[in-house]
Amino acid sequence: MTFEVVATDGAARAGVLRTAHGDVPTPAFMPVGTKGSVKSLHPDEVREAGAHILLGNTYHLHFRPGEELIAELGGLHAFMGWDGPILTDSGGFQVFSLRDTLLAVDDGGVTFRSVYDGDAARFTPELAAGIQVRLGSDIAMCLDVCPPAGVAREELEQAVRLTSAWAARQREAPRAPGQLVFGITQGGSDRELRARSVEEVARLGFDGYALGGLSVGEPRPEMVDAVEWAAPLLPADRPRYFMGIGDPDGILDVIARGIDMFDCVLPTRMGRTGTALTSHGRLNLKNARFARDPRPLDERCGCRACARFSRAYIRHLVNQQELLGLRLLSLHNLRFLADVTLGARAAIESGRLADFILEMRQRMAADDR
Numbered sequence: 001m002t003f004e005v006v007a008t009d010g011a012a013r014a015g016v017l018r019t020a021h022g023d024v025p026t027p028a029f030m031p032v033g034t035k036g037s038v039k040s041l042h043p044d045e046v047r048e049a050g051a052h053i054l055l056g057n058t059y060h061l062h063f064r065p066g067e068e069l070i071a072e073l074g075g076l077h078a079f080m081g082w083d084g085p086i087l088t089d090s091g092g093f094q095v096f097s098l099r100d101t102l103l104a105v106d107d108g109g110v111t112f113r114s115v116y117d118g119d120a121a122r123f124t125p126e127l128a129a130g131i132q133v134r135l136g137s138d139i140a141m142c143l144d145v146c147p148p149a150g151v152a153r154e155e156l157e158q159a160v161r162l163t164s165a166w167a168a169r170q171r172e173a174p175r176a177p178g179q180l181v182f183g184i185t186q187g188g189s190d191r192e193l194r195a196r197s198v199e200e201v202a203r204l205g206f207d208g209y210a211l212g213g214l215s216v217g218e219p220r221p222e223m224v225d226a227v228e229w230a231a232p233l234l235p236a237d238r239p240r241y242f243m244g245i246g247d248p249d250g251i252l253d254v255i256a257r258g259i260d261m262f263d264c265v266l267p268t269r270m271g272r273t274g275t276a277l278t279s280h281g282r283l284n285l286k287n288a289r290f291a292r293d294p295r296p297l298d299e300r301c302g303c304r305a306c307a308r309f310s311r312a313y314i315r316h317l318v319n320q321q322e323l324l325g326l327r328l329l330s331l332h333n334l335r336f337l338a339d340v341t342l343g344a345r346a347a348i349e350s351g352r353l354a355d356f357i358l359e360m361r362q363r364m365a366a367d368d369r
């Protein structure tokens with residue numbers, strides 16, 4: 001049994017996902033280690049910030065430094081010095097979100113120009129599986145076709161068709177020892193296409209299932225509504241992964257609707273632009289009102305940044321582009337999202353998720369920072 005639901009509260013679930021490198025309590029936020037690192041942070045700091053599982057990007061690692069080199073050095077865990085669980089995406093999201101590098105999509109795979117050198121490259125389901133075998137991730141994702149929001153229905157339908165066909169091929173491809181493989185469903189927020197995608201992909205039998213093709217530019221209420229009706233379509237005894245959400249409000253939205261896993265670059269990207277996510281909402285440290293503010297970023301937070309440093313000091317670091325500033329903000333943001341997720345898990349276990357979400361939202365909206 002790789003996934004166990006230990007408590008439910010409405011549609012929300014608290015569970016445990018078992019992987020070759022350890023158990024992951026769910027709901028789980030996965031920090032993104034795009035190029036084999038969570039930007040600027042030591043793996044021990046990432047763990048200390050409350051992360052149980054990291055996401056690695058197949059696209060980037062394939063081109064630099066290449067999966068053969070990583071395999072030669074013992075796989076991604078050894079290479080990046082992280083011995084906890086790792087989920088790798090398939091590279092499909094990068095290929096399809098960099099629309100102007102896309103050359104051709106056909107039944108066999110997708111051809112595109114690499115962002116590194118502009119050379120033509122091709123991903124197929126078999127290659128996506130092979131790269132993830134050599135990276136040795138605990139969870140491999142299927143190669144999918146992920147169109148942006150607002151495309152014509154024919155394009156959405158084509159994405160569903162190819163995603164199912166590719167999933168069937170990847171299902172048969174070799175996997176690393178102990179590696180779980182997750183299928184991805186497409187269909188945007190079109191109910192009929194999403195239901196078709198779920199049916200076709202779930203029939204193949206994967207270890208977990210993702211809602212792909214949401215949070216790709218559609219209005220937030222449309223996304224939340226889609227998660228509400230689409231999540232229950234996914235098999236209840238497998239983990240459900242929402243790809244690409246990482247703001248506190250969004251996390252609470254998808255947890256409440258039955259999602260178990262999610263990822264986003266937001267906490268570290270925000271950190272690098274001088275923004276802190278806090279229980280009082282977002283703080284832009286560049287704002288002059290923090291110049292003499294002796295308080296920590298968030299008095300409810302126990303991270304290394306909040307334990308020792310003032311907003312005034314971190315603002316100074318940000319303004320002077322001192323590396324410590326962006327490190328502290330990234331560390332804090334990761335911890336904050338881990339705490340939100342952990343808080344939601346505890347609330348699900350005690351059957352008071354709705355109250356927890358209401359309290360969080362009221363605090364984040366109350367302008368008392």
Ligand SMILES: [Zn+2]
Nearest residue numbers: 301303306332
């Ligand atoms: Zn903190």
